[in-house]
Amino acid sequence: MRWTIKPRPEQRQIDALAKSLNVDDLIAQLLLQRGISTFEEAKKFFRPQLSDLHDPFLMKDMNIAVNRIERAIEDHENILVFGDYDVDGTTSVALVSSYLQSFYPNIATYIPDRYTEGYGVSFQGIDFAHDNCFSLIIALDCGVKAIDKVRYAKKKDIDFIICDHHRPGSELPPAVAILDPKREDCDYPYDELCGCGVGFKLVQALSSRRGETIEDLIPYLDLVATAIGADIVPITGENRVLAYYGLQVINSDPRIGFKAIIDQMKKSVLTITDVVFIIAPRINAAGRMEHGQHAVNLLKETNLDRALTFASQIEKFNADRRGLDQEITEEALQQILDNQEEKKFTSVVYKDSWHKGVIGIVASRLTETYYRPTLVFTKSGDKLAASARSVKGFDVYNALQDCADCIEQFGGHKYAAGLTLLEEQFENFKTQFEQVVSQTIDPKLLTPEISVDAQIELNQVTPKLMRILKQFAPFGPENMTPVFMAENLRDTGYGRGVGENGDHLKVTVSQNGSIPIGGIGFNLGNKLNLITNQQPFSAVFSLDENEWQGNVSLQLKLRDVK
Incomplete structure (x- = not known):
């Protein structure tokens, strides 16, 4: 290590902050290291207020998105709320669909199948929307790179509103509205929201038009806090406010679905760490082992008996996931051991029979063990799919971008990404990825800090x-x-x-x-x-x-x- x-920080800064807050030097030092240097900033840090949340209409396209949803409601259109199968996606879908259903009935949800459809917006999902007369799809935690799919939907007279937080490519899809604070042309003051956070901003905008206040939306914040924890986004600024109040909801008045999970534990007060290691893996297990719709059903359930039934199903998915995860991790570690004759900057492993639902967890385990940018591949249809994980300080998304000529499709963040490629490109990619990482990584980043x-x-x-x-x-x-x-x-x-x-x-x-x-x-x-x-x-x-x-x-x- x-x-x-x-x-x-400089002693004069420490002295000034310690005096204004009436705290000792150590507390002032810790605050300054977190970018807090004034009484006002400290007040916002220690006493987060819902009034500190930004106006949702500051986000590019928000006005267009709200107008389109209001028109759909006025014209009695069918709206499909579509989201990814992980925690961020399923909480987003549960939040936006349950809010809309509180005053409008023509709402349905759609989570793509991890195995037959893969990540994000799918042609199959669009066909489902077309076959069932949906004319508007709200895509959550995905879609900002789905150019072909949105174009395909347009031909079928289906409009898209995209709520995403992933980095867009050079071209944006032809959607009616794209809400993504990471858009180059978006001036929203905070760009670290998770997908559920962007979905919440859409709900906040819709509710303000309906004369509601932010207090009316507090019951939805347990979902947002869970997504913030699970998606490992910075807990600063707006995320800190949302996580702070969301944890209060989880501990004082959680939705029935969370209550069904929490009641099986012996903890009286849950922290964000408990949310990450207890609640999130169970929600994730549904999409990994069976189907993400199970998680949405649990999160939207209002009857405790039914929620307990859903929760026990998900508990079984989670137990199955743990067994598989352990088995595959052992096989992957052995692969790395068998190839340790040469010193490498990366770990890339592949077996065609590995379960696609757990390769992300296995990649995290390998990164913890060998502390290298890591990719775990498995067979997915006629292609190979991989989960990538990185070490602190190294941007694996940028490294994948430099290998784009070997890749069919990729997306993600600095420390976690996913990709697909053709099997014949695997060896080329493996060589190129090792080359890119070896030339760009600071060697000291390969020792845990x-x-x-x-x-x-x-x-x-x-x-x-x-x-x-x-x-x-x-x-x-x-x-x-x-x-x-x-x-x-x-x-x-x-x-x-x-x-x-x-x-x-x-x-x-x-x-x-x-x-x-x-x-x-x-x-x-x-x-x-x-x-x-x-x-x-x-x-x-x-x-x-x-x-x-x-x-x-x-x-x-x-x-x-x-």
Whole structure:
């Protein structure tokens, strides 16, 4: 692991912010590192307000989109709400369709089949719309690159409104309206919304025309918060406001579908991390193992008994997914091991029988293990399909763009993308991708980095500090849980390996005679020898609360020790 300490802001900035907020230097430093330098910015950070959300009509084409939907309602047209099969897509479809159905009946939903149709807008979906007399499709979390498909729909007299957040290509589809804050010609003040966030802005615009207020839309924010967490978008600006209020809904008054999932857990308060690791995988499992429509049905269900039935089905999909994911990961790791005779900058693996629904998860696992830009391929019809994952600091989307002559189709983000190519292009692509990455990546990015906010003394770890740090939540990209480093620590003699095989490291440490504090380092059991016999060591950690028999105590959540 590389330990990188973030630059400390200038002392005069720290002094000024600490004085205006009446906080100590450490809190002022953490805020400045997050781009917060004034009392007003700190107030918005610690007390997000729905009034901080931007006017949705600032988004390019929003007025056109709302006018087209209003005309469709006036003319009694059938509207098809179409979305991708992942968490961002299914939450988007559940949000927009349930909002529209609250006052207009002619609404149906469509999630493409991952295996027969693939990602995004499909010809099959357009044919379904045409055969069932839908004259307007609202595409969510996809569509900004679907030029041929939108053109095909136009020939069938079907209009498209696209709500996407992926990077557009050089040409835009001939849709009636394209809502995408990443459009070059869009001046919307915040361009990091997820697909469900863009869908929410459309709903916000529609509701304002109907005389509703933002408070009327709060019940939909549990869906938006889930998509923000699952899609790993920055939790800054507008996303922070939406995630903050969405988590409140999840914890106080969740929709029936979420309640059916949450009731099976033993957690009283869910954080964004719980949403990412507990709720999101279950929603995703439907599209991975069966069909994304199952997830939409669960998220829109209003009857608890039916929701519990849907939730138990999805629980089974998730269990099946876990088994497959483990099996394929082991096979893929073996492939990499068998080809380790040459030092490579990338990991590219392929087997025609791997389940397409889990290759994205497998790519993430391989990236965690070997820390290289990674692609996992499988057979999909007469082509090969792959999921790409990257390492921190390297843009895999740009790397794929440089290999575009070998690729049929691709899309995605900086750290995660998907693509298809012809089987005969596989070896060419593999060689070209390795070449592009080796020539453009900074070699230090191939060692995992722990980014440290500040070096501190253990006597600074107090209940008051913990109380303030908890208000930094919800955490996520660009607002990660604060990570600290402390030197010259000594274990008080209680250090040991815990867990089934001693995989985890449990310590009680002090520094220069300070009051001892407990710590736990998951998967750090192999570092036990570094802390025994009172030898001094350094540690990187975040702060955590440990609850045991009704007592709450502070502990260090160790990330690494040296």
